[in-house]
Amino acid sequence: MAFGKSILGDLKAIVGEANVLTSAADLAAYSYDGSSSWQSIPGAVVFPSKVEHIAATLELLNRHGTPVTVRGAGTCLSGGPISPPGGVVLCMTRMNRIVELDREDFTVKVEPGVVLHDLNRELAKHRLFFPPDPQSFLAATIGGCVAEGAGGPYAVKYGVFKHYLLGMTVVLASGAILELGGNTMKNVTGYDLPQLICGSEGTLAVIAQVTLRLLPLPEARCTVLAIFNDVRQAGKAVHRIRASGVVPAKIELMDNWMLRRIEELSPLGLPLDAAAILLFEMDGSAASVAPETQEVIRLCQEAGAIQARASEDAKDAERLWGARRAAFSAVFGSAPTVFAEDVTVPVSKIPDLIDRIAEIRKRYDVSIVLVGHAGDGNLHPSVLTDKSNAEHCGRAEKAVHEIFVAALALGGAISGEHGIGLEKRKFLKHAMQPQAIDLLRQIKSVFDPKGILNPGKIWE
Amino acid sequence: MAVGMPGVLDSESADRCMKCGFCMSMCPVYGVDHNESHVARGRNMLIRMARDGGLATDASYRDSLSACLLCGRCEAVCPAGVPSPAIAVGARSKMVRERGLGSSQRLLYRGMVKHRSAFAKLVRGLSWLPGLSNRKGAPVRHFPDVVAAFFGGMSLPRLSAPFLSRRLPQRIPPREGEIVGQVAVFTGCIFEFFLADAGSDMLLFLAELGYEVSYPHDQTCCGLPVLSGGDLDTAQAIAKRNIEIFSRYEHVVTGCASCGGHLKRYESLFGSDDPWKEKAAAFARKVEDFSEFLVKRGHLAPRRREENRRDSESAEKAGGKPRVTYHEACHIKWKQHVDEAQRKILLGIDDIDFVEMEGADSCCGLGGYFGIAHPDLRLAMLAKKVDAIRRSGADIVATSCPGCLLQIMDGLRRENLPVRAMHLAQLVRGGY
Numbered sequence: 001m002a003f004g005k006s007i008l009g010d011l012k013a014i015v016g017e018a019n020v021l022t023s024a025a026d027l028a029a030y031s032y033d034g035s036s037s038w039q040s041i042p043g044a045v046v047f048p049s050k051v052e053h054i055a056a057t058l059e060l061l062n063r064h065g066t067p068v069t070v071r072g073a074g075t076c077l078s079g080g081p082i083s084p085p086g087g088v089v090l091c092m093t094r095m096n097r098i099v100e101l102d103r104e105d106f107t108v109k110v111e112p113g114v115v116l117h118d119l120n121r122e123l124a125k126h127r128l129f130f131p132p133d134p135q136s137f138l139a140a141t142i143g144g145c146v147a148e149g150a151g152g153p154y155a156v157k158y159g160v161f162k163h164y165l166l167g168m169t170v171v172l173a174s175g176a177i178l179e180l181g182g183n184t185m186k187n188v189t190g191y192d193l194p195q196l197i198c199g200s201e202g203t204l205a206v207i208a209q210v211t212l213r214l215l216p217l218p219e220a221r222c223t224v225l226a227i228f229n230d231v232r233q234a235g236k237a238v239h240r241i242r243a244s245g246v247v248p249a250k251i252e253l254m255d256n257w258m259l260r261r262i263e264e265l266s267p268l269g270l271p272l273d274a275a276a277i278l279l280f281e282m283d284g285s286a287a288s289v290a291p292e293t294q295e296v297i298r299l300c301q302e303a304g305a306i307q308a309r310a311s312e313d314a315k316d317a318e319r320l321w322g323a324r325r326a327a328f329s330a331v332f333g334s335a336p337t338v339f340a341e342d343v344t345v346p347v348s349k350i351p352d353l354i355d356r357i358a359e360i361r362k363r364y365d366v367s368i369v370l371v372g373h374a375g376d377g378n379l380h381p382s383v384l385t386d387k388s389n390a391e392h393c394g395r396a397e398k399a400v401h402e403i404f405v406a407a408l409a410l411g412g413a414i415s416g417e418h419g420i421g422l423e424k425r426k427f428l429k430h431a432m433q434p435q436a437i438d439l440l441r442q443i444k445s446v447f448d449p450k451g452i453l454n455p456g457k458i459w460e
Numbered sequence: 461m462a463v464g465m466p467g468v469l470d471s472e473s474a475d476r477c478m479k480c481g482f483c484m485s486m487c488p489v490y491g492v493d494h495n496e497s498h499v500a501r502g503r504n505m506l507i508r509m510a511r512d513g514g515l516a517t518d519a520s521y522r523d524s525l526s527a528c529l530l531c532g533r534c535e536a537v538c539p540a541g542v543p544s545p546a547i548a549v550g551a552r553s554k555m556v557r558e559r560g561l562g563s564s565q566r567l568l569y570r571g572m573v574k575h576r577s578a579f580a581k582l583v584r585g586l587s588w589l590p591g592l593s594n595r596k597g598a599p600v601r602h603f604p605d606v607v608a609a610f611f612g613g614m615s616l617p618r619l620s621a622p623f624l625s626r627r628l629p630q631r632i633p634p635r636e637g638e639i640v641g642q643v644a645v646f647t648g649c650i651f652e653f654f655l656a657d658a659g660s661d662m663l664l665f666l667a668e669l670g671y672e673v674s675y676p677h678d679q680t681c682c683g684l685p686v687l688s689g690g691d692l693d694t695a696q697a698i699a700k701r702n703i704e705i706f707s708r709y710e711h712v713v714t715g716c717a718s719c720g721g722h723l724k725r726y727e728s729l730f731g732s733d734d735p736w737k738e739k740a741a742a743f744a745r746k747v748e749d750f751s752e753f754l755v756k757r758g759h760l761a762p763r764r765r766e767e768n769r770r771d772s773e774s775a776e777k778a779g780g781k782p783r784v785t786y787h788e789a790c791h792i793k794w795k796q797h798v799d800e801a802q803r804k805i806l807l808g809i810d811d812i813d814f815v816e817m818e819g820a821d822s823c824c825g826l827g828g829y830f831g832i833a834h835p836d837l838r839l840a841m842l843a844k845k846v847d848a849i850r851r852s853g854a855d856i857v858a859t860s861c862p863g864c865l866l867q868i869m870d871g872l873r874r875e876n877l878p879v880r881a882m883h884l885a886q887l888v889r890g891g892y
C-alpha cells in the first residue's frame with residue numbers, strides 16, 4: 001500500500017467509515033474497467049457524498065502526494081479509471097442525485113454519479129431528452145462521459161457530450177472548488193474551461209456537478225434497416241443521404257461478423273452472407289419523419305441495397321437497436337483480449353478505411369470486427385486476440401498500429417470517443433506533434449502541480 | 461469429491477463476462493450500496509481471480525459471494541448471456557466443499573430441509589408450545605427468535621396449524637362436474653409450514669376449476685435455499701427426490717415463484733455426463749407457475765379492459781372495492797418470464813380495484829441466503845418496497861411468491877402498515 005494507516009483514518013473521518021473500502025475483494029472489484037488488457041489493485045476506494053468530501057479528500061491526498069484516480073461506472077474502454085497499484089480510487093457512484101431540472105430553460109444540474117439512462121428516464125417524464133448516447137448508457141455516469149467526451153450514434157444529428165455542456169463544478173488537486181461556465185447557451189468569458197475539462201480523462205480536475213442543456217423529446221421516431229452486399233455501396237448510400245439534406249439522427253454500420261452475431265443473439269432474419277447493414281433513425285415531427293424515412297429507403301435502394309425497410313413500430317425499432325447493442329457488446333466476449341479501437345475519419349473516407357482494414361486483416365491474419373457510426377466517421381474496428389498468446393497478440397498489436405496509421409493517413413484521429421487512457425498512450429506521439437503533447441503536460445501541471453490526478457494516462 | 465461444478469455453475473462461464481456493466485443498471489443490491497463487489501460484473505471478476513490464484517478466498521470474498529439475491533436480473537439483461545447467479549452459486553458451493561458448512565447451516569440444510577417430513581413431525585410436536593403457531597386463528601405474530609436467527613432477524617408469522625399436508629389429502633377430486641384435467645402440485649416449504657391458508661386456496665381453486673389435483677405429501681423442499689447457501693450436494697439430492705416423486709405426473713404446478721424458478725432449472729444442477737441431467741430437463745418442462753397454468757388454459761381471460769387499469773396517483777377508492785396492488789416477484793419476472801400472466805389474472809378479477817405501485821418489479825430484498833448474510837441490505841430494500849406499497853394506497857398487496865409474502869409481511873409489521881399481504885391464489889379464490 002502506498003499510504004499508511006493514518007491516511008486511511010483521515011479518509012474515513014472525511015467520508016465516513018462506510019464510504020471507504022479496503023478489503024481484498026472490494027479492492028479487486030475496482031481494479032479494472034471495460035477494456036481487457038489493464039488491471040491493477042488500488043489501495044483504497046473512497047466514495048464522496050458531496051463536493052466538500054471531494055475537496056477534503058483531494059487536499060489530504062495532495063499533501064501526501066498519493067495518486068487519485070476518479071471513477072464513474074468503470075465502463076471506460078481505454079484503461080482510464082484504473083488506479084496505479086496502491087493508489088486511491090475516488091468513486092463517484094454514490095453522488096447520484098439529479099439536483100435541479102429547469103423546465104423553462106431546458107437545463108439540468110446533476111451530480112457526476114448519475115447514470116445516463118436514469119437521467120433520460122427521468123427527463124422522459126417531462127418530455128425532455130438528453131441526446132448524447134454512448135452505448136454504455138445503461139451504466140455509464142455523467143461524470144465519466146464528460147471526462148471522456150463521450151458520444152454515440154446520435155452524434156450525427158445531435159453532437160456529443162461537449163455540445164451540451166453549459167457549466168460545471170470542479171475540484172482541483174489542491175482541494176479548491178471552482179465554478180466553471182454557467183447556465184447560458186452562449187458564454188465567452190475567458191478560455192472555455194469546461195471544454196478543457198471535457199475529455200480530460202480525470203487528469204485535470206474532479207467533476208463534482210454538471211449543468212447540461214436539454215432538448216424536447218422528438219414527437220416521432222422511425223428506424224430504417226438497409227442491407228448491402230458490398231460495403232462500398234453502404235458508404236455510397238450514406239454519402240447520398242447526407243447530400244440530400246435529410247439528417248438522420250443515427251447512422252450505424254455493421255459488418256458481416258456483427259450481422260452473424262445479431263442473428264445468433266436476437267435473430268432478425270438477416271441474410272447471413274450480406275456484407276454490411278446500415279441502421280438509421282429518423283426523428284422529429286410526425287409530419288417530417290414519414291417522408292424522410294421514405295427518402296432514406298429510396299436512396300439506400302438507389303445505392304444498391306438488397307433490402308431496405310422501415311421499422312413497424314416502436315417495439316420493432318427497439319428490437320433492431322437492442323440487437324445492435326447486444327452484438328457490439330458480444331465483440332468483447334468473443335475473445336480473451338479485444339483491442340476495441342475507436343478511429344475516426346472524415347465521413348467520405350469510410351469506405352477507404354474499410355478497404356484498408358480488410359487488407360490489414362489479411363496481412364496479419366487476425367479477426368477484425370467492424371462496427372461504427374457511419375454518419376460521423378467514427379469506426380470501431382475490434383481486433384480479437386489473446387494476451388496470453390504472445391505471437392498472436394504481437395500480430396494483433398501490429399494490426400492495431402496499422403489501423404491507426406491508415407486512419408491518420410486518411411486525415412482522421414486515433415480516438416473518436418473512448419479516450420487515450422492507458423490503451424492508446426503509446427500511439428499519442430503518432431497523432432500529435434511533440435510541442436502539442438508538451439502543451440498537454442504543461443496544462444496538466446498548472447491544474448495538478450504534484451501530478452496526483454490519474455497519473456500515467458494519455459501520454460507515456 | 462471433485463471440486464468441478466456442473467455446467468453453468470462452473471466459473472468457466474464467468475470468462476464470458478466482458479465487463480460491459482449492463483448488469484449494474486439492474487442489480488437491486490448494487491442499486492442500494494453501489495459496491496461493485498456486490499454485483500455480477502465485480503463478482504464474476506472476483507470469482508475468476510480467485511480461481512486463477514490472484515485473490516484470497518477470505519471473508520471479504522465470501523461477503524461478495526453472499527451479497528447476491530439470485531434474482532436473475534443481471535442474466536436477463538446480459539448481452540453475453542452470462543449466467544451470473546448460477547456462477548455465484550457455484551462459487552458458494554466451492555467454498556462449502558472446501559470449508560464445510562457452518563453448524564447452523566448444516567442443521568438447517570441437511571437436517572431440517574432435506575428431511576422435511578421428519579422435521580415437520582418434530583415441529584408439530586413443538587407447536588403445542590404456547591405462542592408458536594396460529595392454531596387458534598390468532599393474528600399472525602412473531603415466531604420465536606430461535607428460528608428467526610436463521611433468517612437474519614426476520615420476524616416470521618407463527619407456524620400454520622395444522623401444516624398444509626395435514627389439511628388436504630394427496631388426491632383432491634374436482635369439486636363438481638367433469639374432470640377437465642389432471643395436475644400435480646408442488647407446494648414448497650412456505651405454503652407447507654407458514655402460509656397453509658394460501659396454499660390450500662391454490663389447491664382448492666384448481667379443484668374448483670375441475671382439475672383432479674395430486675398433492676404428493678412426500679415431496680420436499682425445492683432445494684433453492686440449500687443451493688443458495690452453497691450446499692450443492694444436498695441440493696442435488698433434494699432435486700433427485702422431487703424428480704422421482706413427480707415422474708408420474710404430466711403437469712406440475714407451483715404457486716411459489718422461487719420454487720418454480722428453481723424447479724425449471726434443475727438441469728443446471730447436474731453435469732453433462734450425469735444421467736440425471738436429462739431427467740431434470742424432462743421434469744423442468746412439466747413445471748408451470750400457477751398463473752402461467754391458468755392463463756395458458758384460458759381460465760382467467762381478462763374481463764376488465766386494459767384502460768381500466770389505473771396508476772396509484774390518479775386512482776381513488778372505487779365504490780367499496782378493495783384496492784389491490786401487486787408486487788412482482790423477481791423469480792416470476794426475471795427467472796420465469798411469466799409476469800404478463802400475473803397481470804392478466806389481476807385485471808381479470810372484477811371486484812377489486814387494481815392499482816400499480818411504483819417499482820412493482822423492484823426486489824423486496826429477501827433473496828434466501830442473501831438476507832441471512834446481509835440483514836442491513838435486506839432491510840434497506842424492504843423499506844423501499846413498503847414505502848411504495850404505502851404510497852399506492854392499497855388495502856391489499858398481492859404477489860405470487862410466498863417468500864416475498866413473508867418478507868413483505870415482515871416489512872408491513874415493522875412499519876405498522878394496515879395492509880394485508882396475500883398470495884394471488886387467495887385473491888382469485890375471492891378471499892379478500
Ligand SMILES: Cc1cc2nc3c(=O)[nH]c(=O)nc-3n(C[C@H](O)[C@H](O)[C@H](O)COP(=O)(O)OP(=O)(O)OC[C@H]3O[C@@H](n4cnc5c(N)ncnc54)[C@H](O)[C@@H]3O)c2cc1C
Pocket residue numbers: 033034069070071072073074075076077079080081092112133134135136139140141142143144145146147148149150151152153201202203205206207208328329417418454479480481
Ligand atoms: C459496451 C460499451 C459500449 C460503449 N459505447 C460507447 C460509445 O458508444 N461511445 C462512447 O463515447 N463510449 C462508449 N463506451 C466507453 C465508456 O462507456 C464511456 O467512455 C463512458 O463515458 C465512461 O463512463 P463511466 O462512468 O463508466 O466512466 P469511467 O469508466 O469510470 O471513467 C472514465 C474516465 O473518466 C474519468 N472520470 C470519471 N468520472 C469522473 C469525474 N466525476 N471527474 C473527473 N473524471 C472522471 C476517469 O478517471 C476515467 O479516466 C462504451 C463502453 C462499453 C463497455
Ligand code: SF4
Pocket residue numbers: 476477478479480481482483484500501504534537538539540541542544
Ligand atoms: S451484463 Fe453480463 S457481460 Fe456485462 S458486466 Fe454484467 S455479467 Fe458481465
Ligand code: SF4
Pocket residue numbers: 483486487488489490498499500527528529530531532533534535544545
Ligand atoms: S442475481 Fe440479482 S442480486 Fe445477484 S448480481 Fe444479479 S441482479 Fe444482482
